[in-house]
Amino acid sequence: MTEAFCFGLGAGLGVTYVEIPDSATPFIVHVRSMGFEEKVFHTLDVPFAWSSHPDKDAATKDLYQALGDGVPALLLTDIYHLPYFGSSTHFPGHAIVAWQRDEARDEVLVSDTERPGLIPVPATNLADARFSTSPPFIHYGNMFAPRSLTLAINADRVRDAIVDNAKALANGGLNSGLAALDTWIAALPEWQAHDNWRWLLRFAYQVIEKRGTGGGGFRTMYAEFLREAGEMLPAVRAAKLVEMMQRSAVAWTGLAALLKMASESDVFPVREIEGAIRHVRTLESQYVHQVTSKV
Numbered sequence: 001m002t003e004a005f006c007f008g009l010g011a012g013l014g015v016t017y018v019e020i021p022d023s024a025t026p027f028i029v030h031v032r033s034m035g036f037e038e039k040v041f042h043t044l045d046v047p048f049a050w051s052s053h054p055d056k057d058a059a060t061k062d063l064y065q066a067l068g069d070g071v072p073a074l075l076l077t078d079i080y081h082l083p084y085f086g087s088s089t090h091f092p093g094h095a096i097v098a099w100q101r102d103e104a105r106d107e108v109l110v111s112d113t114e115r116p117g118l119i120p121v122p123a124t125n126l127a128d129a130r131f132s133t134s135p136p137f138i139h140y141g142n143m144f145a146p147r148s149l150t151l152a153i154n155a156d157r158v159r160d161a162i163v164d165n166a167k168a169l170a171n172g173g174l175n176s177g178l179a180a181l182d183t184w185i186a187a188l189p190e191w192q193a194h195d196n197w198r199w200l201l202r203f204a205y206q207v208i209e210k211r212g213t214g215g216g217g218f219r220t221m222y223a224e225f226l227r228e229a230g231e232m233l234p235a236v237r238a239a240k241l242v243e244m245m246q247r248s249a250v251a252w253t254g255l256a257a258l259l260k261m262a263s264e265s266d267v268f269p270v271r272e273i274e275g276a277i278r279h280v281r282t283l284e285s286q287y288v289h290q291v292t293s294k295v
Helices: 003-009 036-043 056-068 123-129 155-170 179-193 197-209 219-229 234-238 241-263 270-294
Strands: 013-019 027-032 073-077 094-102 107-111 119-122
Touching: 003 036, 003 155, 003 219, 013 155, 013 179, 027 179, 027 197, 036 155, 056 073, 056 094, 056 123, 073 123, 107 123, 119 123, 155 219, 155 270, 179 197, 179 270, 197 241, 219 241, 234 241, 241 270
Parallel strands: none
Antiparallel strands: 013 027, 073 094, 094 107, 107 119
16 A cells, blocks of 8 residues: 555544644644544554553663564654754654664664655664653654554445545544634734744744645645545545645645745735635635535
């Protein structure tokens, strides 16, 4: 399965508005769903549970046991501690896969999103990355390392994943789903009044367009999933969901570009940003309606 198809099976689309006072990023907008990894395996009918640990030593020991047995491990990490990101900002909840331990170099070889090949990560960095107490992604050495996988996939499961994702977007609370975009709009004056508003805008741009999303707030990737799903589900093609999601991706990219431009200016363009967010909301609302009425 492609990365896009796995993302779709996990109902990966989302919008979450988070406030973390007294941090470098007090206002954060996430653009994928929470608990994505668990949903992927649930859709594939694979029993899933994260293992967690009381401390870094215990987490490292568990990981090394799996790797020593030749079993790859899915890990949750904070990219701040992963050297190949070079990030100065904490961004937890990022999933990677550990494949092999290099004892001589005291490194672990991992794979991560679009990066080709295996990436060496110093063991101490990886141990630090696996623990985070920053909401909304909190993890204590979370690891999933099944000894075997038997996958079950069919058209009904794919359809359910598409519909469930659309319903989650429509029915979130004030800080989740499409309503989170309204919360963001209402909070823009707070962003504008913040001493470091340029960084807030720059970080939001990065989260939407750069940090592992594949562009367009994961919507470009999701459109590829819908294209694949359309081979199994004629209703997806008939409802023109791919085209609708592509338009949404373009709108998210446009919003991100505006945020980036504003981060380099002397004026906080409240009306322009609000208009771009509303445009995204309109397109996503249309998509949700199309899914729930046509698929």
